[in-house]
Amino acid sequence: MKTLSNLNPTKRRAEEPGLSxxxxxxxxxxxxxxxxxxxxxxxxxxxxxxxxTGECIEIFWxxxxxxxxxDVAHGVAYLSIGGAVTNMEIIANAEGYDLRVDLRSxxxxxxxxxxxxxxPTTKRPSPLAAVIPERCTNRRPYARTRLEPEMIERLRxxxxxxxxxxxxxxxxxxxxxxxxxxxxxxDQFFLHIPEIHDVIFRWIRWTQEEVLRTRDGLPLGSLELxxxxxxxxxxxxxxxxxxxxxxxxxxxxxxxxxxxxxxSSGAFxxxxxxxxxxxxxxxxxxxxxxxxxxxxxxxxxxxxIAGPALLVMRNRLKGGAGMDARLRDWATEVERDLxxxxxxxxxxxxxILFRVGEASPxxxxxxxxxxxxxxxxxxx
Numbered sequence: 001m002k003t004l005s006n007l008n009p010t011k012r013r014a015e016e017p018g019l020s021x022x023x024x025x026x027x028x029x030x031x032x033x034x035x036x037x038x039x040x041x042x043x044x045x046x047x048x049x050x051x052x053t054g055e056c057i058e059i060f061w062x063x064x065x066x067x068x069x070x071d072v073a074h075g076v077a078y079l080s081i082g083g084a085v086t087n088m089e090i091i092a093n094a095e096g097y098d099l100r101v102d103l104r105s106x107x108x109x110x111x112x113x114x115x116x117x118x119x120p121t122t123k124r125p126s127p128l129a130a131v132i133p134e135r136c137t138n139r140r141p142y143a144r145t146r147l148e149p150e151m152i153e154r155l156r157x158x159x160x161x162x163x164x165x166x167x168x169x170x171x172x173x174x175x176x177x178x179x180x181x182x183x184x185x186x187d188q189f190f191l192h193i194p195e196i197h198d199v200i201f202r203w204i205r206w207t208q209e210e211v212l213r214t215r216d217g218l219p220l221g222s223l224e225l226x227x228x229x230x231x232x233x234x235x236x237x238x239x240x241x242x243x244x245x246x247x248x249x250x251x252x253x254x255x256x257x258x259x260x261x262x263x264s265s266g267a268f269x270x271x272x273x274x275x276x277x278x279x280x281x282x283x284x285x286x287x288x289x290x291x292x293x294x295x296x297x298x299x300x301x302x303x304x305i306a307g308p309a310l311l312v313m314r315n316r317l318k319g320g321a322g323m324d325a326r327l328r329d330w331a332t333e334v335e336r337d338l339x340x341x342x343x344x345x346x347x348x349x350x351x352i353l354f355r356v357g358e359a360s361p362x363x364x365x366x367x368x369x370x371x372x373x374x375x376x377x378x379x380x
Contacts, residue, residue, distance in 0.1 A: 028095040029118070033057060033375050035091040036084035037368060038132050039289060041066070042076055042306065043203035044366040046216050048084070050375045051112075056102075058112035059084065069195035070310040072317050074107055075281040079351065081114050082285020086293075087132050088116060093124040105278040114282075131296040136365050138301035139224040139261075142357030147171055147266035151298065155269065155356075158290045164273055165284040165351075167291070168342035171267040175341060179268045182337055183353055184259030185330065186307040188251030191242045195322060196307075201237055211367060221364030266300070266357030270309075270342050272350045276317060284351045291354070301359035308334050309350040316349065 033050045036059070041047060047066025051058045061077045068076070081103075089099045097118040104113055152169050159167040170179055190197045203217035211219045225233060236242045236250075262268075271288055273280045288304065295302045315323060315331035323331065338350050 028092075028097065029057065030375075031095065032088045032091050032097075032118070034371060035087040035129075035132055037371055037374060038135070039080065039084035039087050040135070040137075040292070040304070041080045042068070043199075043218055044216050045080075045203065046369055046374065047077075048080070048374060052376070056118070057088070057116040059114040059116065060109065060111075061113040063107045063109050068199045069193075069322060070199055070307060070314065072310065072313040073276050073281075074278075075276055075313070075351070076306075076310075077113065078103070078278045078281035079285035079288070082282040082287075083289035083292075085114070085116060085282075086286045086289040090126050090129050090132065090293075092118060093121075093126060094129055096120060096123045101282075103278055103282055128293045128297060131293055135292055135296045135302075136362060137222065137303050138359055138362045139222065139303055140301065140359045140362060141261055141264040142266060142301055142355065142359045144173075144264050145266055145358055146173070147300075147356060151300075152267060154294060155291055158294065159287055162283055162287055164275070164280045165287045166272050166274075166348075167287060168270045168272065168344075169267055170270070170341060176265055176268055177263045178337070179270075179341060179353070180262030180265065180355075181259040182334055183262050183305050183308050184257070185255045186305075186311070187258040188246075188255040189307075189311075189327060189330075191236070191246035191251045191254070193322075193324070193327060194239050197239050197242055204233075206234075215367040215369045218366055219364045222362060222366060224363055262305075262355060264357070265355040267355070269354045269356065270338060270350055271352050271354075272342070272344060272348045274345075274348060276313060276349055281351065288352060288354070295356050300356050301362075302356050303354060305353040305355065309352050312338070312350055 029052050033052065036050060045066050047062040049060040049062075051060070059081055061081065063074065063077065066077055066080075067074065085099065085101055092099050098121045100117040100119055102115040102117070104111070152171055156167060156169055159165060170176060190200045204223075205211045205214060205217045205219050207220075220230065223233075236245065269291065271284050273284055292302050311323070311327065311331045312335045314320065315328055316335065320328040320331070335350070338344060339346075339348070
């Protein structure tokens, strides 16, 4: 399988001067689509399909498999597509194209959610191209070393071209511990809310055979659990057991464990929006992927944390539908705490949190389905 890390189009063109303009375009389109294929999706759903029409690249999102209780207004879909387009743009610029994106807000899985047009321009290679296949989630404990000020400013600068998405960086130790404790509390709720339990467990791949067969979801090894934690997770796999253990205080232990992990971070980031719309979520996804790639270029560990922000959005935009009183109260408190920590204006919606810092490489990485399963009519 081709990977962006070993395919050099300039070198190939020099070695194959007989390639036609059409074949060069097809090769460029294939590389651009491959870059989008490498982008992250929640829990590695990969609920998309790419298609080259001869006029544009169409991105289809499966709104049946690519959603969950935590998703609000299909923001997760547009967040993911935003990340894919960011990757695609990096490679398109290197190939000599600008991108023009036609984003659609309809939720018909049989119609493209986005159409990406290629417009010829001068070539603008980026060093971020090399890290597109290397970007990954790292759930290990991080060093408690504060992120360098230059890095914090570089990440902050990535929001300069955003019209709606905003980035707040938290790097003082007390700020990291406060937001880490708040984010860690989310982990207890999969013992109390069956829909959240389903979100957590549906995409875990428990064996190497299952990892290789499905090539989606999260390998158990990527969760960075020790032997006893793995056994505990297997016990909690059944909702009836999880519910029973919640009564014994297991939820408090899970929250404490997560808070301790999150406290070992170099910095936290919060991406927020003034409103929730397809366009706004798409822009937030583009910003998230840029941040992630820049962190990867500097060999920094990175972990997105979506649960707390998504519950805040459900509480605010859906009136807490499907949430019990305890969960609604918690989401209200989280929104208030984030407003205080990040100096949000009234009405601002957190979209996603992330932590970044120094750490050893992850024990395992999520796989991708074969490219030819999600891309059509390319390189015929």
